[in-house]
Amino acid sequence: MNVIRAQDTQAIETPNGNHGTALATPQHGARELSVVRQRQVPGGFNPAHTQSSEEVMVLLTGSVTITSGDDRTLLEAGDTLIVPAHTMHRVDNTGTLDAEWLIISPAGVQFYRETGEEAHPAWLK
Numbered sequence: 001m002n003v004i005r006a007q008d009t010q011a012i013e014t015p016n017g018n019h020g021t022a023l024a025t026p027q028h029g030a031r032e033l034s035v036v037r038q039r040q041v042p043g044g045f046n047p048a049h050t051q052s053s054e055e056v057m058v059l060l061t062g063s064v065t066i067t068s069g070d071d072r073t074l075l076e077a078g079d080t081l082i083v084p085a086h087t088m089h090r091v092d093n094t095g096t097l098d099a100e101w102l103i104i105s106p107a108g109v110q111f112y113r114e115t116g117e118e119a120h121p122a123w124l125k
Helices: none
Strands: 012-014 018-024 033-040 045-051 055-061 063-068 071-076 080-083 089-092 099-106 111-113
Touching: 033 045, 055 071, 063 099
Parallel strands: none
Antiparallel strands: 012 018, 018 033, 033 099, 045 089, 045 111, 055 080, 055 099, 063 071, 063 089
């Protein structure tokens, strides 16, 4: 078993009002799953992207709007979203408070920008 203490994690600031904290990733000894905590300020957003594997998003606080194609879905604290692999989606904090959520996916998941270029989020290591 491997314990990752809160004081041993670090939030990494990324563009557009986002912060990501690796909780359980290959760097921390996770072999099959990746768990990342994300925080986003009001008005912040994650640009449209896809990932190579299914992703589960559990919203802990705040509210966000997920856009996928013409569909827009409001998530509120306590909601869970399952994003199929290779599904283009965007996350916008449309609320008035910071939003915080967990991203759970297979270890080694790959992210791709809307252009198809592979993205390498610093918090995924």
